[in-house]
Amino acid sequence: MSFRVNKTRAYFKPQTVKTIALLLLTFVVLCIIVIVIPYEYRDSDSSAYSSLAQKLARLPIIQWCAPVWGGHAGRVGFFHEHPPGALWVTALFIRLGVPGPPAALCVNFLYIFFSLYFIYLLASYFGGPFLGWAAVFAYTFSPIFLQYLIRANLEHPFNLAVIAGIYGVVRCEESWKYKLLFILSLIFAFFVKGTGAFILIILSFLCWVIFLKSKRTLRFIIVGILITLIVMFLFEIWYRQVTDGIYFWQNYINQQSDQIVESGSNPLRKIYNFIWYLGRVIWFPAPWVYFIFYGVFKWRKEIIPLFENKYFMLSIVSAAFIILWFSLFDRKADRYIFSAYGFLVFAGAWALLRLKPKITEWLQKRKKLLPVYLSSVLIIFTLLRIFFHNHYYRFIKFWPE
Numbered sequence: 001m002s003f004r005v006n007k008t009r010a011y012f013k014p015q016t017v018k019t020i021a022l023l024l025l026t027f028v029v030l031c032i033i034v035i036v037i038p039y040e041y042r043d044s045d046s047s048a049y050s051s052l053a054q055k056l057a058r059l060p061i062i063q064w065c066a067p068v069w070g071g072h073a074g075r076v077g078f079f080h081e082h083p084p085g086a087l088w089v090t091a092l093f094i095r096l097g098v099p100g101p102p103a104a105l106c107v108n109f110l111y112i113f114f115s116l117y118f119i120y121l122l123a124s125y126f127g128g129p130f131l132g133w134a135a136v137f138a139y140t141f142s143p144i145f146l147q148y149l150i151r152a153n154l155e156h157p158f159n160l161a162v163i164a165g166i167y168g169v170v171r172c173e174e175s176w177k178y179k180l181l182f183i184l185s186l187i188f189a190f191f192v193k194g195t196g197a198f199i200l201i202i203l204s205f206l207c208w209v210i211f212l213k214s215k216r217t218l219r220f221i222i223v224g225i226l227i228t229l230i231v232m233f234l235f236e237i238w239y240r241q242v243t244d245g246i247y248f249w250q251n252y253i254n255q256q257s258d259q260i261v262e263s264g265s266n267p268l269r270k271i272y273n274f275i276w277y278l279g280r281v282i283w284f285p286a287p288w289v290y291f292i293f294y295g296v297f298k299w300r301k302e303i304i305p306l307f308e309n310k311y312f313m314l315s316i317v318s319a320a321f322i323i324l325w326f327s328l329f330d331r332k333a334d335r336y337i338f339s340a341y342g343f344l345v346f347a348g349a350w351a352l353l354r355l356k357p358k359i360t361e362w363l364q365k366r367k368k369l370l371p372v373y374l375s376s377v378l379i380i381f382t383l384l385r386i387f388f389h390n391h392y393y394r395f396i397k398f399w400p401e
Helices: 018-038 044-058 085-095 102-125 131-138 141-148 155-170 176-212 214-242 248-263 266-280 288-300 310-327 334-355 357-365 370-394
Strands: none
Touching: 018 102, 018 357, 018 370, 044 085, 044 102, 044 214, 085 102, 085 176, 102 131, 102 155, 102 310, 102 334, 131 334, 131 357, 131 370, 141 334, 155 176, 155 310, 155 334, 176 248, 176 310, 214 248, 266 310, 288 334, 310 334, 334 357
8 A cells, every 4th residue: 555645736846957056056165165264173073084084085995995093083993983884975075176174074065965855855745845945944943953064973974864764765655766765775874874774774664664554665675674784795795805804794783782781771771861862852953842842732722633644743753763762872972863853853843834824825935035045044054153163062061971
C-alpha cells in the first residue's frame, strides 16, 4: 500500500533556474567571506577535522581511506574515531584550489545548503511549499543553526544524511530515485558517523511502523541496509590493503565499545542524562519548540488536529527517539542530539502555521522574494557569527557534564 500525503499545488519550485543561481551565488559569497576574513577554530572537533583533511589532500586518493593524525593535538597513528567520509569532500575542495584552513568551512556551507533543500522537500511533501519555506526559515532562525553555522565538524553532514534519508523513505514507493536517495544517504551516514548511522536505520523503521506499513517498503529498507553493509565491507577491504592489514571497523567498534562500557548502567544516571538533554531542548530549537507546547494546549481544546498530522508526528517521534537514545550514554554533548533540535523546529513551525494561518498568507504574498530573504539572512548571519566568534562562540552552557 503506497503512502501518500495530500499536497497543495506548488505555487513555485525551489529548483527554478533563478533560485538555484541565487543560492549558488550565496554559497560562493559565504566561501569568500570565510576565506578572506581570518577565522580561528576554537572547538577541538573542527580543528581536528580541518587538520586531518589538509593532510589527506596531500596524499594520493587511493590512500584517502586511511587518514593519519600526523601530530595534531599530540596524536599519531591512524584516525579511527570515525570513518573518513566527511574528510573526503574537504580534501577534494583543497585539491580544487580552496585554501586549506577555510576549506572545511566552505564544505560545511555546502552541507547546510543541501540540508535546507531537503528540509524544504520533506516539509513541502507533507504540507505544501509554504510549510517547506516555514521549516527552512524557522531552522535558520534557531540558536542551534547559528551556533553551528561556521564549524568543521560532523553535525551538518550527518544531519543532511538523516533528513535526506527520511525523505527518501517516505517516498520510496513512488520512484527508484527515492530508493536510491535513501541508500546513498545511509551509506553517507555510515561514512560520516559510523555506528551513528543506526539512528537513520531506526528512524526508517519507525517511519514504516507508524506511517508506511507496507511489506514492500519494509523489504526495501532491509535491502537498503544490506547494500550499505556491503559497501562498508568493501571499504574495509580497501582500508586493509592501504594499511597493510590493519582492521578499521574492528578498531573503530572497539573504541566505541570502550566508551559505552565506561558509561555504566546506573538508571538514575540515565534519568539525569535525559534531563540534561531536555535542558538543551528548551534552548537550541527555540523559540519554535515553544509552539509545540502551545499547540498541545490548543489541541486539548480541539482547535488543531495536532497528533493526527503525519508530519508533526514524524518530527516529534524522531526527536524523542534521538533524545532517548543518547540519554542511555553518559558521554554527553549538545551536538549529539543535533538532528533532534531540527525535528523539534519543524514540528513547532507546523504548529505555528496551523495556529496563525495569516503567516502562510504573508509567505504567499512574498513567494518570489523568499529565496532573496534566505540568501540575505545567510550572509548576514555568517558575518555576525564571525564577528562574535572570538568573544562568544558558544551560546549556552547550563551545567557541567
